[in-house]
Amino acid sequence: METLTMSKKEVDRVDILGRLLRKEINGTRASALLSVSSRQVRTLKKKFTSLGPKGLIHGNRGKPSNRRLPEKLRIRILSLLHKKYPDFGPTFASEKLVELHAITCDPKTIRSIMIGERLWAPRRGKKKSEHRDWRPRKESFGEMLQFDGSYHDWFEGRGGIRESCLLATIDDATGMVVQAVFAEHEGVLPVMGFWKEYVLKEGKPRCIYLDKFSTYKVNHRIAIENPDAKTQFQRACSDLSIQPIFANSPQAKGRVERLFDTLQDRLVKELRLARVSSVKDANAFLLAYLPKFNARFSVQPASRTNLHRPLTPNDRKSLASIFSRHTHRTAQNDFTFSFNSQWYQLTATQTIVVCKKDVVTVEEWLDGTIHVRLRNKELNYTLLPERPKKQNAIPWVLSSMPERQSNKPAADHPWRRTFLPKPARVNISANS
Numbered sequence: 001m002e003t004l005t006m007s008k009k010e011v012d013r014v015d016i017l018g019r020l021l022r023k024e025i026n027g028t029r030a031s032a033l034l035s036v037s038s039r040q041v042r043t044l045k046k047k048f049t050s051l052g053p054k055g056l057i058h059g060n061r062g063k064p065s066n067r068r069l070p071e072k073l074r075i076r077i078l079s080l081l082h083k084k085y086p087d088f089g090p091t092f093a094s095e096k097l098v099e100l101h102a103i104t105c106d107p108k109t110i111r112s113i114m115i116g117e118r119l120w121a122p123r124r125g126k127k128k129s130e131h132r133d134w135r136p137r138k139e140s141f142g143e144m145l146q147f148d149g150s151y152h153d154w155f156e157g158r159g160g161i162r163e164s165c166l167l168a169t170i171d172d173a174t175g176m177v178v179q180a181v182f183a184e185h186e187g188v189l190p191v192m193g194f195w196k197e198y199v200l201k202e203g204k205p206r207c208i209y210l211d212k213f214s215t216y217k218v219n220h221r222i223a224i225e226n227p228d229a230k231t232q233f234q235r236a237c238s239d240l241s242i243q244p245i246f247a248n249s250p251q252a253k254g255r256v257e258r259l260f261d262t263l264q265d266r267l268v269k270e271l272r273l274a275r276v277s278s279v280k281d282a283n284a285f286l287l288a289y290l291p292k293f294n295a296r297f298s299v300q301p302a303s304r305t306n307l308h309r310p311l312t313p314n315d316r317k318s319l320a321s322i323f324s325r326h327t328h329r330t331a332q333n334d335f336t337f338s339f340n341s342q343w344y345q346l347t348a349t350q351t352i353v354v355c356k357k358d359v360v361t362v363e364e365w366l367d368g369t370i371h372v373r374l375r376n377k378e379l380n381y382t383l384l385p386e387r388p389k390k391q392n393a394i395p396w397v398l399s400s401m402p403e404r405q406s407n408k409p410a411a412d413h414p415w416r417r418t419f420l421p422k423p424a425r426v427n428i429s430a431n432s
Helices: 009-021 027-034 038-056 073-081 090-101 107-116 189-202 222-225 232-239 251-271 281-297 315-319 394-400 415-419
Strands: 145-152 163-170 177-183 207-212 243-245 325-328 334-341 342-346 358-362 370-374 377-381 381-383
Touching: 009 038, 027 038, 027 394, 038 315, 073 107, 073 325, 073 358, 090 107, 107 394, 163 251, 177 189, 189 232, 189 325, 207 251, 232 243, 232 325, 243 415, 251 281, 325 334, 334 358, 394 415
Parallel strands: 145 207, 207 243
Antiparallel strands: 145 163, 163 177, 325 358, 334 342, 342 381, 358 370, 370 377
16 A cells, blocks of 8 residues: 655645545535635646546655756855855855855855754744834934944954954944944044044044943943043043933944944954954955945935034144043142153243143143143143152161060069959957
């Protein structure tokens, strides 16, 4: 006896066609029950009459698909996936097969191949999280930028670099990565250098969306007591009339967070394929990579208006001063002040009157030079030689003093009399 494997749909067709042959129903009724045309009912009836239930099974069942990949092409794809793209995602791998090997294949096909080879695991459903309201994109380019830094092993240990920081900003309206730079860290000077280069190239954005990292916001308790306390970055934004906005959660600035998730997957592999092993070469690589990345992922804004504001002549003149580290020092009675363990002398010839105890602003520029200002005027100064160190006289004084001798009081010393046992009383009678 032959065993047939049939689906529920095919079993239902056997029942309906059997009733049709027994004339329990007519062709029109069978067509309605099977949700097919009357012509297809006649075709199924003919197959069922000649072959029985086997005639209702699809003829290609158990046979390879006519649209499957050729075996040679499939073997070549498997070889490339194992050798060059074992940790790539299906979509990214399919893009690289087209770009570098002229192999055009649907990402879904690559995905099924990678799952079969255990190079890719299907993702599970996302866990339920707290409810968050959707925020629409800004309408115009330059209306709001999201900015952050990401520490990651971008070079996978090449060139002896274990971890570096990628500073990047993405436009909220277009999703375009306007600028990205590899830096040593997310400190004040690298961030200042990033935004100085940005405003020179694009102009001043209206606002910047940031997290509450200490470079951008004062998180100490003093900030609650004094709302005017600002970081160096907040002061620079205030000088250029740029509004910083601080997110209360990573999800609030999710666009730049998702950008780093994508770059930590794609950019790491692109740097590997290009054999980039230094920060300098990586920054040069980004200049050519970002336009291709933006063409792939950016969107059209609701408005074509560019809301970046051009720099004024006064802005350009004071840009180096704005994007620098400012520190306040008090001029001593001899018109000197100390900065970074070094003493500076304000000269007698100045553009403005300098008095004792005036608080001057010491600016540490991005090029490493030191500039001193008072009431928006730059002061002249000279670098003093290192002052002579004081001799450590304390050991000499201690060594010259005689050793202290301890004096142990006697047993009948007045200090000890209160602790001596009292003599017993002797009663002497009058008759003795």
